[in-house]
Amino acid sequence: MRYYLKTLAFMCLALIGLCSQVSFSQEQNFAQTLTFDQITEQLITAKQTKQKTLLIEQLAAIDDERKQLLLEDLQQGSFYYRKEDKRPVYITREESGYALTDVLSGEAYGVVKKTTVRKVSINNTLRKQLRTVLAWVSLSDEDVDIRLGAATELLKSPDSANIELIKSVLAEEKNPAVKVVLQQTLAVIYLASEVESERLVAIADLEEIQNKEVMQILANMLEQNEAGEFSEPSEKVRAAAESALNGMRSEEKFYSVVENLFFGLSLGSVLLLAAVGLAITFGVMGVINMAHGEMIMLGAYTTYVIQILMPNYIEMSLLIAIPAAFLVSGMFGIIIERTVIRHLYGRPLETLLATFGISLVLQQMVRSVFSPLNKTVITPEWMSGSMQINGFLSLTNNRFYIIIFSLIVLLGLIFLLKKTFIGLQMRAVTQNRAMANSMGIRSNWVDALTFGLGSGIAGIAGVALSQLTNVGPNLGQAYIIDSFMVVVFGGVGNLFGTFFAAMSLGVANKFIEPMAGAVLGKIIVLVFIILFIQWRPRGLFALKGRFVED
Amino acid sequence: MTNTAFNPRSLLASDVGGRRLLMVLLAIAIFVPILNLAVPESSVFHVSTYTVSLVGKYLCLALLALAVDLIWGYCGILSLGHGAFFALGGYAMGMYLMRQIGDRGVYGNPELPDFMVFLNWQELPWYWSGFESFGFAMLMVLLVPGILAFIFGLLAFRSRVTGVYFSIISQALTYALLLAFFRNDMGFGGNNGLTDFKDILGFSLQSDATRATLFSLTAIALLLSYLLCRWIVDTKLGRVLIAIRDAESRTRFTGYKVEYFKVFVFVLSAMIAGVAGALYVPQVGIINPGEFSPLNSIEIVVWVAIGGRGTLYGAVLGALLVNYAKTYFTGAMPEVWLFMLGGLFVISTIYLPKGVVGVFQKFKSKVAVEPDDPSIQSKEAAS
Amino acid sequence: MTVSHINDDAILYVNGVSKSFDGFKALNNLSLILNKGEMRAIIGPNGAGKTTMMDVITGKLRPDTGEVIFGDNIDLTKYDEAEIANLGIGRKFQKPTVIESLTLFENLELAIAGHRSVFQALFHKLSGEQTDRIDEVLDLVALPTRRNELAGALSHGQKQWLEIGMLLVQNPELLLVDEPAAGMTDAETETTAELLKSITGKHSVVVVEHDMDFIKALDTTVSVLHEGSTLAEGRLEDVQNNERVIEVYLGR
Ligand SMILES: Nc1ncnc2c1ncn2[C@@H]1O[C@H](COP(=O)(O)OP(=O)(O)O)[C@@H](O)[C@H]1O
Numbered sequence A: 001m002r003y004y005l006k007t008l009a010f011m012c013l014a015l016i017g018l019c020s021q022v023s024f025s026q027e028q029n030f031a032q033t034l035t036f037d038q039i040t041e042q043l044i045t046a047k048q049t050k051q052k053t054l055l056i057e058q059l060a061a062i063d064d065e066r067k068q069l070l071l072e073d074l075q076q077g078s079f080y081y082r083k084e085d086k087r088p089v090y091i092t093r094e095e096s097g098y099a100l101t102d103v104l105s106g107e108a109y110g111v112v113k114k115t116t117v118r119k120v121s122i123n124n125t126l127r128k129q130l131r132t133v134l135a136w137v138s139l140s141d142e143d144v145d146i147r148l149g150a151a152t153e154l155l156k157s158p159d160s161a162n163i164e165l166i167k168s169v170l171a172e173e174k175n176p177a178v179k180v181v182l183q184q185t186l187a188v189i190y191l192a193s194e195v196e197s198e199r200l201v202a203i204a205d206l207e208e209i210q211n212k213e214v215m216q217i218l219a220n221m222l223e224q225n226e227a228g229e230f231s232e233p234s235e236k237v238r239a240a241a242e243s244a245l246n247g248m249r250s251e252e253k254f255y256s257v258v259e260n261l262f263f264g265l266s267l268g269s270v271l272l273l274a275a276v277g278l279a280i281t282f283g284v285m286g287v288i289n290m291a292h293g294e295m296i297m298l299g300a301y302t303t304y305v306i307q308i309l310m311p312n313y314i315e316m317s318l319l320i321a322i323p324a325a326f327l328v329s330g331m332f333g334i335i336i337e338r339t340v341i342r343h344l345y346g347r348p349l350e351t352l353l354a355t356f357g358i359s360l361v362l363q364q365m366v367r368s369v370f371s372p373l374n375k376t377v378i379t380p381e382w383m384s385g386s387m388q389i390n391g392f393l394s395l396t397n398n399r400f401y402i403i404i405f406s407l408i409v410l411l412g413l414i415f416l417l418k419k420t421f422i423g424l425q426m427r428a429v430t431q432n433r434a435m436a437n438s439m440g441i442r443s444n445w446v447d448a449l450t451f452g453l454g455s456g457i458a459g460i461a462g463v464a465l466s467q468l469t470n471v472g473p474n475l476g477q478a479y480i481i482d483s484f485m486v487v488v489f490g491g492v493g494n495l496f497g498t499f500f501a502a503m504s505l506g507v508a509n510k511f512i513e514p515m516a517g518a519v520l521g522k523i524i525v526l527v528f529i530i531l532f533i534q535w536r537p538r539g540l541f542a543l544k545g546r547f548v549e550d
Numbered sequence B: 001m002t003n004t005a006f007n008p009r010s011l012l013a014s015d016v017g018g019r020r021l022l023m024v025l026l027a028i029a030i031f032v033p034i035l036n037l038a039v040p041e042s043s044v045f046h047v048s049t050y051t052v053s054l055v056g057k058y059l060c061l062a063l064l065a066l067a068v069d070l071i072w073g074y075c076g077i078l079s080l081g082h083g084a085f086f087a088l089g090g091y092a093m094g095m096y097l098m099r100q101i102g103d104r105g106v107y108g109n110p111e112l113p114d115f116m117v118f119l120n121w122q123e124l125p126w127y128w129s130g131f132e133s134f135g136f137a138m139l140m141v142l143l144v145p146g147i148l149a150f151i152f153g154l155l156a157f158r159s160r161v162t163g164v165y166f167s168i169i170s171q172a173l174t175y176a177l178l179l180a181f182f183r184n185d186m187g188f189g190g191n192n193g194l195t196d197f198k199d200i201l202g203f204s205l206q207s208d209a210t211r212a213t214l215f216s217l218t219a220i221a222l223l224l225s226y227l228l229c230r231w232i233v234d235t236k237l238g239r240v241l242i243a244i245r246d247a248e249s250r251t252r253f254t255g256y257k258v259e260y261f262k263v264f265v266f267v268l269s270a271m272i273a274g275v276a277g278a279l280y281v282p283q284v285g286i287i288n289p290g291e292f293s294p295l296n297s298i299e300i301v302v303w304v305a306i307g308g309r310g311t312l313y314g315a316v317l318g319a320l321l322v323n324y325a326k327t328y329f330t331g332a333m334p335e336v337w338l339f340m341l342g343g344l345f346v347i348s349t350i351y352l353p354k355g356v357v358g359v360f361q362k363f364k365s366k367v368a369v370e371p372d373d374p375s376i377q378s379k380e381a382a383s
Numbered sequence C: 001m002t003v004s005h006i007n008d009d010a011i012l013y014v015n016g017v018s019k020s021f022d023g024f025k026a027l028n029n030l031s032l033i034l035n036k037g038e039m040r041a042i043i044g045p046n047g048a049g050k051t052t053m054m055d056v057i058t059g060k061l062r063p064d065t066g067e068v069i070f071g072d073n074i075d076l077t078k079y080d081e082a083e084i085a086n087l088g089i090g091r092k093f094q095k096p097t098v099i100e101s102l103t104l105f106e107n108l109e110l111a112i113a114g115h116r117s118v119f120q121a122l123f124h125k126l127s128g129e130q131t132d133r134i135d136e137v138l139d140l141v142a143l144p145t146r147r148n149e150l151a152g153a154l155s156h157g158q159k160q161w162l163e164i165g166m167l168l169v170q171n172p173e174l175l176l177v178d179e180p181a182a183g184m185t186d187a188e189t190e191t192t193a194e195l196l197k198s199i200t201g202k203h204s205v206v207v208v209e210h211d212m213d214f215i216k217a218l219d220t221t222v223s224v225l226h227e228g229s230t231l232a233e234g235r236l237e238d239v240q241n242n243e244r245v246i247e248v249y250l251g252r
């Protein structure tokens, strides 16, 4: 969502730039702007190249959808007019002649002989101008993809004639992806210059650029061939290139740390989502729910079912799946609490075993109902793709949304516990059951609801996870140990601790991974937690107090 | 009852279940090999080699259950990572068996096991050296699980990691090992583990005689371990363990260093689990990282819970019953098995807190005044 | 640590001990001196910090500040519970705690003075003397007929006694007894008071109790604890007439 708002803002900026676009027309003689019709008519009558140049410039600047086609026709020499009345026409070649369509009115004039029309003539000066103008028109288009395409075209045939154009477009362009390509084009053009000083200037210009291709170009300049000659002859230029390159490298390094951090936070968010429900059932109620992973799994399957039921609303499916998964997993949670866990309060080891049994049953149930194979959950359009922040940094949308989503869930939960009546009751029951009972709180009911809440949140986590991993009967198992680690590491009964633990474990994992590999990284983190618990048996942010002991 | 000497007869004086169990074990240790080897296949009394292997496997698992009951049933330590010690013992045995293959492997390399040749390794990693010797390997079967349990237990118990916290980190331990052993560069055969064994101490693993011998050895190992455990729980040490289970603080304030007692039984239990793993591997012919999976460890606990914890023979009984059921149902109705296993978890914890043994006892005697489930919760005094 | 200022006869010297939980001061500059062979009764409203004081003495909690010295100059804050128990301090919990799935005899066997290490436990055998001592204590706590029954089957008051019995066989120099009369009938309370008085002299005893009749029966020096520090000390009659004590007990 935010992404769209942002692009929208960029578009507006680009439009403003487009309207005030005068930067590369040296002579702007016309006092008032002509309309498309007027320009077209004048183009037909104009005799001198200079007149046409000005008209073409005018045409480029006005806001009219028809201009691009006209400019293209003009460049290809296929812009005709009818001799008899000088009407501008588009032609389509037919066997018997040309089929004419009026450029301005769109009226079809039928098939006529070739001799009844005449071409608007152009010369090389105009051709060159047209090429630039056309490139500029595409580069100023509202659609990012068209702009990107035009920029890529430019890069394919770097031409020093385009320097001014690119610079002026760059000044307005806000989209990082397009910018990157344009910058790259500029660099390639400049660096190809014969003149040492121009190359030096080019490098100076490049210093701020965040672009891996440009870095490659600079690096190539510093290469030596077998004879010991550098591909860049000038020592001065090489020195400049090297320092620019070093600057870029350190910047790149910085952004790779940022990116890693982002990956870490997104992994942390997944852990947070998976663990926060557990933080309720384990942390607040003291119930070890080994079937917690299966509550997550049920949430993921709910997403799958929603998509099956509403194949035409895939874009909306996740939004619908969130409450649905909450209800499904929450209902299962309440059933489990009422039938099994309530017999086992105060017997944590037994609870652990019984809920593990439940987890086996749920897994097998899913296997029987949905088959043991993984299910494909479709990723809606808006969840896929990525945001190019700059040349060195692009962030994938799904991870981004999951970070945001996990925070929303956490805050919502804190709000629920701290600010609502049911939350107050939950805390009352967990802190002093007898007193809560005597105050008229139905603690049985509160227990069931609390457990349902924890399970429901696990279900929501399942919706998020369905976007990241395979949805299969074993989905939950993969997360149960991690979830427990997070809760235990953060300190039982402390949502902030859970948040902190999830995020720091996520980030740690992602930073160890490049050094040690994914599996070893995970082992290191596990071993770390095992050791950590020896040091602080009650976690990072343990609640102190008698009632949590023994 | 205060036993100090290791005297089986006096040990079992009041242990009716144990006495019966040991008689059965002794009987099958002697007669099963005879029925398998000496009785012709056509006879109804013939025991097939398949059955011998299967029951042998069950007995190994029963030994593992015994190890878990020692710490859980008597000391209240619920380890959800005991499969790790079993697997480590198994790997130690597997490494010996691998080295015995010699140049009979697919690649015919006299030094390196096939998987190392496949990975282009040039020499044996240092930690594989010594495993060509049976004695050394058997020492490792005890020491590797023992040392790991010692370090882990000392760290955990000294910091007073108890109850579910201990359970969860012990599960994390086996999970970490699972991930580690899946890695090829650990040098334990990665995903596939160790397999294709040929012979043990020069006897072919395919031969019926070797299998029958392994079977008898397993039965005897179970018998001896049972006596060892029974002896321990009958000494004062056993009563200290129960005291720790029931009232850890009371035990501390009475002057017992609870952590050392816990480390002691935990290490002993890990070693027994290691032995069980070592006996298991030659009989099933493979050891792979799957043995480290947390599910395996948790299943062991269920055998003990179903049999009846804190009785020793209950654990053995539970392991045999559940594993027989598993073999039967995974063969006959595979989709039903997990439902059943899951159901067993739930039912045994809610309705059968003392397991099958408890049900028998209830039928048999209503004389003894027993407290409510003694093994449930430590009744700590705090306020 | 200089200990010259300690009374020669002092067995327990608690000086300036504070302990807080999340900012709440459960003990606030608490000081207490107990002489060898002395019995001290400690009273104070709920939450005064009586149990916390015992926790600090027995190593369950470490004080934030202050010193706790036992015997001549053993700094108790450096030892853990088991070590402190072996130094000669026995404790009865507020909530009676016995090993429910062992028999009374076995409970006492575990408690009886002697070796505590793992291997000693493995090869331990009760001597005839020890067995006699256990039976003697069983008589003392009036439970001889239930020698081979499980402790879990005892009533609340009987568990209290068994726990006291465990302390007796443990034979500590100093006994800390937290609310021994809770859950006892009047007759039982009286017996308990007699029992504690009878062991005073040979042992030093600290008794925490709410029950004023019980305290009266103990007939000994009383310390009043309030909000983590000693409010008053002296004979029960004197203390009861102390204005501040009256205020604390009644004035709220
Ligand atoms: N471990 C603990 N964590 C938090 N508060 C505690 C802890 N131990 C004691 N307290 C608090 O210290 C105060 C003193 O408690 P306690 O020593 O049990 O009082 P008493 O035994 O005199 O009734 C109480 O308010 C209690 O809540």
Ligand SMILES: [Mg+2]
Pocket (backbone or CB within 6 Å): B383, C050, C051, C052, C094
């Ligand atoms: Mg108290």
